[in-house]
Amino acid sequence: MARSDDVLVSFRAVDKSYDGEQYVVKDLDLDIRRGEFLTLLGPSGSGKTTCLMMLAGFEYPTHGEISLDGRVINRIPPHKREIGVVFQSYALFPHMTVWENVAYPLSIRRLDKAAIARRVDAALDMVRMNAYAQRRPAQLSGGQQQRIALARALIFDPPLVLMDEPLGALDKRLREHMQLEIKELHRRLNLTVVYVTHDQSEALTLSDRVAIFEGGRIQQIDEVRSLYETPSNRIVANFVGDSNQFCGVVTGGNGQVCEVALPDGTRIQGIADAPLPAGSPAYACIRPERIAVLDAAAPAANRIRARAMGLIYHGDHFRLQCTLGQEAGATCFIKVTLDDPCLRHFQPGQPVELGFDTPHVRIFP
Template sequence: MSAVPHSVTDDVLVSFRGVKKTYDGSHLVVKQLDLDIRRGEFLTLLGPSGSGKTTCLMMLAGFEFPTGGEIRLDGRLLNRVPPHQRNIGMVFQNYALFPHLTVAQNVGYPLSVRGIKGSAAERQVLEALGMVHMDKFGKRYPGQLSGGQQQRIALARALVFKPQLVLMDEPLGALDKQLREHMQIELKALHRQLGMTFVYVTHDQNEALTMSDRVAVFDQGVIQQLAPVGALYETPDNLFVAGFIGDSNQLRGQIATAQGEGCVLALPGGQQVQGRPVGPAAAGRAATASIRPERMRLVAPDAPVAGSRLQGQAAGVIYFGDHVRLQCAFEQQAQCFVKVPLGTPALARIATGDPVTLEFDPEHLRVYA
């Protein structure tokens, strides 16, 4: 992945260049990482367990040191700088609050480490608590707070000394679903309000899509794709990203013809569908195509053709409130599903085993040879 040197642009706050990390001397947890983090952006590092995203964050925070390469913050080399000298705020999943200190004392702790005391410290603590709507809780202890309130205090502590950068390691992982979704909205609003640079680690793709300006998708120590959320969802670079971000259906076959931005994929059983190739595509090559469930339409077999078509059988219907998920079976393919709005005429009286006709625009079927 190409990256812009720090000297060329002023909007880069953090720069990773050729960064590697190994714990045992042989297995690289992070491989040759090149990454620029822009000032004021909300960047999420997303990936499964063991993909290298948390190690990347810990090297930036200073809790781990890179085996090779350089990490710079605003041009300053960080490789051997201890955490408390980096001007970086950190929010952990387990909150890491001191149980014997009050809320105000917890939030003020980073200030005392930096030699800020007295009325100046009190003013900054009140300001930070106000940012997270906890200014009336200063005299309480962490044990008297709910999980969501403790997470707000941990966030206030990370913001109190006005760092250049705020790092968050799965900070909402311990919260229940409803509170987690509420906090996602609040975090995004706080980011807009403060204009700080946020770097967020999660394995939750919905969380990443909800909050981020850009997302770096990690797998096996490598960034598979770095892009704004819309581009990541609509135009994944490879099958891993297509399968990890959102829902996707996959069709396996062989490229029959390829020309320019279009190709024809021949499926087992004789059906052919049109799609858009990603990377080099040549007739005769095995390929796997990916398409989002909402990009496929259930149509009547006799309806006018308005795209590429696929014939299969209904394998089940799952009710989701505002839509149903129609499971479909195709010859020698993994089962796929289509999001069908309630009230779609072709959905009426469909039973398991009935023939179904699906239609989609070829530009939404991405073919990976």
């Protein structure tokens, strides 16, 4: 738990309903630390954007309290919260020049002209857009418009910056470039950023911590590596990275180690966060890069018989698609290097043995 003086934003028992019956955010407790980059990640309708809109002031919570720097802001209008916001649509004024767009937040705060000029020039320099100061938004590319939106959100030195899928309209290469620019601005300016996306790769690239939303609740909030390596449930395992899932029945366990029997009798051992009763259905989840194709003599804590059905080329590796014997249509994917020995004599339909270690398997009810 973060110390109280480290917490900039706090949600306490926050609910949000638009119709009084269905809740899109339920009993949300969340602390956002000063200087951190927190990403709210989840599918459409999971509650992440509603959470951001309540923090920005564009929506109000049905129940509970939201605090910013120790002050409850539930009913404070957006323009009085002093929060920077960047949208996917950029939301630039088309009739204003780039310079005027960036200056706007200072103009409405009635700063003197000399101070505005200094700060606008510095903000445009920060995002490397000085040469475009007299252009209008329609004369800029998507990436350039997003830089202007960032400069406008940061120019009044807000304690908090909110970003709602700001890179969603950009192509892949430009999006990856802008991710690095945003990450560098966060580091250099020591910003506190809350970022909403449904792109897991983007979340893993940018974030100090990620909160996984589903069904209006946070399923897990953690640092990026912990979230990927030790998901707390199947929802998180499914949404963060790729995960193979083998369905079976619990046969026993010893401490955190749990054993699951698959329908064909194969037994898999993995790690369960809580004891699971024998006879209960369970899923054994494992990442594709943690599975190896074995030769007959190779040791492995867990072994599964399968058939190699196809290869998918990914540039720096292959994805090997396998079908499992225990269920009709059950498949799994294995990440293999370009020079993996298993590829030398690959034939679709050939039998293979797959192996993986117990600590890399997560068992969920």
